[in-house]
Amino acid sequence: MSVADRRKDHPLIDTTEPNLLEETFDYSLPPLIKFDGPMVETIDGEQITFDPNAAVKRDIHITDTTFRDGQQARPPYSIDQMVHIFDLMAKLGGPQGVIRQTEFFLYTKNDRETLDRCRDLGHDFPECTGWIRAVKGDFRLVKEAGLKETGMLTSCSDYHIFNKLKFKSRQECMDSYCEVVDAAFEAGIRPRCHLEDITRADWDGFVMPFVDRLMRMSEQVADELSVKIRICDTMGFGLHYPGVELPRSVPKMVYKLNQECGVPSSRLEWHGHNDFHRVHANGATAWLYGCDALNGTLFGFGERTGNPPIEGAIMEYIALKGSLCGIQTEVITELAEYMRSIGLPIPENYPFVGKHFNTTRAGIHAGGLRSDERIYNICDTTALLGRPPRVALTDKSGADGVALWVNDFFGLKGDERISKIKVHKLARWVMDQYEVEGRMTAISDEELEQKTEELMPVYWEKFKGVAV
Amino acid sequence: MPSVQDRVVAVTARVLQLDESEIKLEQNFSADLGAESVQSIELVANFEEEFGIEMEEDAALSVDTVASAVEFITKVCEEQGVAV
Numbered sequence: 183m184s185v186a187d188r189r190k191d192h193p194l195i196d197t198t199e200p201n202l203l204e205e206t207f208d209y210s211l212p213p214l215i216k217f218d219g220p221m222v223e224t225i226d227g228e229q230i231t232f233d234p235n236a237a238v239k240r241d242i243h244i245t246d247t248t249f250r251d252g253q254q255a256r257p258p259y260s261i262d263q264m265v266h267i268f269d270l271m272a273k274l275g276g277p278q279g280v281i282r283q284t285e286f287f288l289y290t291k292n293d294r295e296t297l298d299r300c301r302d303l304g305h306d307f308p309e310c311t312g313w314i315r316a317v318k319g320d321f322r323l324v325k326e327a328g329l330k331e332t333g334m335l336t337s338c339s340d341y342h343i344f345n346k347l348k349f350k351s352r353q354e355c356m357d358s359y360c361e362v363v364d365a366a367f368e369a370g371i372r373p374r375c376h377l378e379d380i381t382r383a384d385w386d387g388f389v390m391p392f393v394d395r396l397m398r399m400s401e402q403v404a405d406e407l408s409v410k411i412r413i414c415d416t417m418g419f420g421l422h423y424p425g426v427e428l429p430r431s432v433p434k435m436v437y438k439l440n441q442e443c444g445v446p447s448s449r450l451e452w453h454g455h456n457d458f459h460r461v462h463a464n465g466a467t468a469w470l471y472g473c474d475a476l477n478g479t480l481f482g483f484g485e486r487t488g489n490p491p492i493e494g495a496i497m498e499y500i501a502l503k504g505s506l507c508g509i510q511t512e513v514i515t516e517l518a519e520y521m522r523s524i525g526l527p528i529p530e531n532y533p534f535v536g537k538h539f540n541t542t543r544a545g546i547h548a549g550g551l552r553s554d555e556r557i558y559n560i561c562d563t564t565a566l567l568g569r570p571p572r573v574a575l576t577d578k579s580g581a582d583g584v585a586l587w588v589n590d591f592f593g594l595k596g597d598e599r600i601s602k603i604k605v606h607k608l609a610r611w612v613m614d615q616y617e618v619e620g621r622m623t624a625i626s627d628e629e630l631e632q633k634t635e636e637l638m639p640v641y642w643e644k645f646k647g648v649a650v
Numbered sequence: 651m652p653s654v655q656d657r658v659v660a661v662t663a664r665v666l667q668l669d670e671s672e673i674k675l676e677q678n679f680s681a682d683l684g685a686e687s688v689q690s691i692e693l694v695a696n697f698e699e700e701f702g703i704e705m706e707e708d709a710a711l712s713v714d715t716v717a718s719a720v721e722f723i724t725k726v727c728e729e730q731g732v733a734v
Contacts, residue, residue, distance in 0.1 A: 580687050581688055601707040602691055603694050603705070606688070606695040609688045609691060
C-alpha cells in the first residue's frame with residue numbers, strides 16, 4: 183500500500199471544553215503507561231507476540247545493588263550510612279516489597295556488621311542477599327552470615343572467559359561454574375548466577391547451553407534452591423527496541439531464557455549499565471518481556487556510568503501498575519538529601535531529585551505554571567516528592583516568572599495571589615540585572631528575598647508580618 | 651486639571667522614555683512605541699498609580715493603543731468613583 187493509499191481525513195473535533203486526557207495524566211500519580219495492543223518481536227523467523235498488560239499483572243519488582251555495584255563507584259560507605267540508607271529504602275519500597283532484595287559484600291568485618299545491623303532493623307523487605315566470587319570456599323561466608331541467596335559471578339562472553347578468566351575452553355569454564363553452583367546447593371544456598379557481559383556473549387555457543395545446564399541442575403534440588411539468572415548488560419550494550427539481533431536485543435534475551443531455556447520469570451533479573459544512556463529503558467523493557475526483577479541502584483550510582491536508577495524504576499512501576507502499591511515516594515527526596523549530605527553529588531537537572539528538576543526558567547512557561555501548574559509540571563510533585571514546581575529567574579523569566587516566584591515565596595494561593603502588575607518593580611530590577619548590569623547567571627532566592635523586602639514593603643509586611 | 655488623555659500620554663512618555671510629542675492616539679504601545687513585556691506591566695502599574703485605580707490584569711494588558719487606554723481608564727475611573 184502506498185503512502186497515498188494510507189492517507190486518511192482527520193476532521194477537527196471542535197470543543198469549548200478542554201480534554202486533558204486525565205485517565206492517563208491524572209496528576210496525582212506519574213502519567214500512567216497504557217497499552218493498546220501487543221508487542222511483536224520476530225525471533226528466529228517467527229513473529230512472537232507479547233501481551234504487555236499480562237506482564238504488568240506479574241509480580242514485577244525491583245532489586246537493589248546500591249551497596250555492591252553502587253559502592254564500586256565511590257569511596258566506601260560507613261556502616262552507619264549503609265544502615266540508614268537501608269532503612270530508608272525499606273520505607274520507600276513499602277510493605278509489599280516493591281524493593282524486594284538488596285545485596286551485600288561479605289568479605290570484611292565491616293561488611294558482616296553492616297549486614298547484621300540492617301537485618302536487626304526487622305524490615306520484611308528488602309531481603310538481604312550476598313555477593314561472592316565464583317569460588318567454592320566463599321559459600322562458607324554466605325552460610326555463616328545466615329543468608330539464603332547469593333549472587334555469584336558467572337561471566338559468559340569470550341572476552342571474560344578467555345581474556346579475563348584465562349580458561350582454556352568454554353567447556354572448562356562451564357564445568358568450573360557448575361561446580362560452584364553444586365557447592366551452593368550443598369550449602370543449602372540459592373545461587374543467583376550473574377551472567378556478566380551477556381550482551382557481548384555467544385548465545386548459541388555458550389549462554390543458552392550454560393543456562394540449559396543450570397536449569398537441569400535446578401530440577402534436582404528443592405524449589406527454593408533453584409538457580410536464579412541475572413542478565414548482566416555489563417557494558418550497556420543492550421537495546422530495547424524490536425528487530426535488534428542477539429546478543430544486544432533485550433526482548434530476545436529475555437524471551438530465549440524464559441521460553442527456550444525455561445527460566446521462570448520469577449527467577450529472571452535484569453542488571454544494566456548506562457554507557458549509552460539506555461539503562462532505564464532497557465530495564466523496564468526486560469519487565470515487559472518476561473523478567474520479574476529489575477536490579478538497580480539509588481540515583482543510578484554504579485560502576486562507570488551507573489545502573490538503572492531505583493527511583494526511576496519506582497516511578498515506572500507506579501505508572502505501569504496504576505497505583506502506589508504501598509510505595510512512599512516522598513522518601514525518594516529524603517534519600518537524595520541524605521546522599522548529598524554524605525558527599526554524593528546529584529546534578530541539578532537530574533529527574534525527580536535534582537535541585538532544578540521541576541524548575542522552569544522561561545517566562546512563557548512560568549505564565550503557564552501561574553495559571554495551572556499542571557501545564558509545566560510532570561505530576562503532583564508537591565504531594566509525591568514534597569517538591570512544588572518552582573521558577574528560577576533569568577532574563578527569560580518575564581513578569582510572569584517574577585509573579586510566580588513572589589506568590590510561591592509568600593505562599594499565596596487562589597484569589598490571594600498577587601498579580602504581575604504589582605510585582606513590576608521587582609520585574610524591572612530582574613531585567614536590569616541582565617540588560618543594564620550584563621549579568622550572566624540566574625538570580626538566587628536569597629537575592630530575590632532581599633529585593634522583595636526592599637521593593638514590595640507593603641506586601642512584605644502583610645505576608646511576612648515584619649514592620650518596615 | 652489635565653485631561654485623561656494628557657495624563658495617559660505623560661505616563662507613557664515617562665515609562666517608555668519618549669518625548670510626549672512623539673506619542674499619537676492611534677499608536678500601538680508595543681508595535682509603534684516599542685513597549686516590551688516588562689514595560690507593558692510598568693505602564694499598567696503607573697496608570698493605576700497616576701489615577702488611583704485598580705485595573706483587572708488581563709483586561710488592562712489587552713489594551714493595545716493609546717486611545718483605547720484613554721477609553722479604558724476613563725471607564726474604570728467611572729466604575730470606581732474616581733473623578734477625572
